Amino acid sequence: MSNIKTSARTVAAVLLVLMMGPFCANIARAQSSASPDPAHHVIEIKLADLNDDNPLIDYRKAVLELAMRATGKRFSIKGCQVADVATSDQRYVQLIQAGQYCNLMTTSAGSSMTRGLEGIPFPIYLGGGGYRVLMANAASLQRARDIRTLDDLRRFRIGSGIGWTDTHIMQANGLDVVQGNYLNLFEMLKARRFDFYNRSVFEASGELETYDRDHQLAIVPDLVLYYPVDLFFYTTPGRDDIRDALLDGLRKIHRSGELAELIRQHRSTRQARQLLKSTHPRVIVLNNDRLTPLERKAIETYRLDWFK
Missing domain, CATH: 3.40.190.10 (Periplasmic binding protein-like II)
Known part of the structure; x- marks a missing residue:
């Protein structure tokens, strides 16, 4: 009698497993589809002060696009979703800290305003700033x-x-x-x-x-x-996807020479470089003690000889 009961329980267990199989598979598929696929993740960048009419700001966008394309990742760039009024750097810092309407800006390294942001340690003018x-x-x-x-x-x-x-x-x-x-x-x-x-x-x-x-x-x-200073990108704390991708892309376009070529060709930088190359000016050097160690190392590492 005991053997009959054991066999019955075994058969019931097997039937239960067979019945639950499709259900478990459906759950697994649902969980899989809900998990983010890195290959399809789009890095959404909301750039502060996106004004194509200003050559200096257009250069920042050009560097950003060039670097992000070099990563091979999917991305989008748009301006901050704020009211169409004059916005100070301090206000942009607050917006980027929150991360909802803005998540990226450029400003001078060494600024006390950016201490609460995530800096991308790469000078976008290769020391020219x-x-x-x-x-x-x-x-x-x-x-x-x-x-x-x-x-x-x-x-x-x-x-x-x-x-x-x-x-x-x-x-x-x-x-x-x-x-x-x-x-x-x-x-x-x-x-x-x-x-x-x-x-x-x-x-x-x-x-x-x-x-x-x-x-x-x-x-x-x-x-x-x-004096050693330059413009850096700063992003929202916790946005590792933006920080890591952008730093990777900036390093790639530096190694490939694409960034140096952009500096030679862009309307906001080409005349400045020609000016420094042709005049052989008197140069007065000032110290800058406001840089973080990471910013200082980046300016020393990624450089262009602006007099050649």
Whole structure:
């Protein structure tokens, strides 16, 4: 009798397994389809300040697209989903920390604003962001001829934006800095409130065309400031997919020479490089103690000789 009961239980167990088989398979298939497939994952990038009319911002987008294509991953790029009003870098930082409407921005390395973001340790200008020129009025342009050293420069007053990384760097190097709103600084220079306005080698020519229609200002010829700084991408904390893919892509386009070629060809950078190559300027070097160790190492590692 015991053997009969055992056999019955065995048969029942086998039947139960056979009946449950398709059900378990369906569950497994459902779970499989619900799991993200890395091969089909689209990296959605929401870039701050996406303005194709500005050559400088267009360059950032061009670098981003070139790097992401080099990864072979699927991606999309669109602007931040915020109201169509002027948005400060500080506001973009807050939006990117949250990650809902923005998840990527570019700004100067060493900024205290970005400490809460995930930095991608790669300088998008290959060190070129550290080259600065001085915008002058008629009086200071004449006096600039005698500037040869940092001590010479300390005798002048230099305009710079409120809270800018450049402002902190110049102050730390003992320079007399007058701070103001970006647009107001052009008028302040014309009014001789200070002697020079420190500008990026990529920015100065275009700014003169836009903000000096009456030709009261000029770039000091044959004089360049340099301090180790550049623009970096910063993303939302926890967005490892963006950080890892973008860093991989940036390294690839650096190794392949595609990034250097973009710098040679892009409308925002080609004239600046030609200027540095052709003039053999006096170069005054400033220290920058605001970089994180990761930012400093990246600027030292990924470099382009801007004078060749």
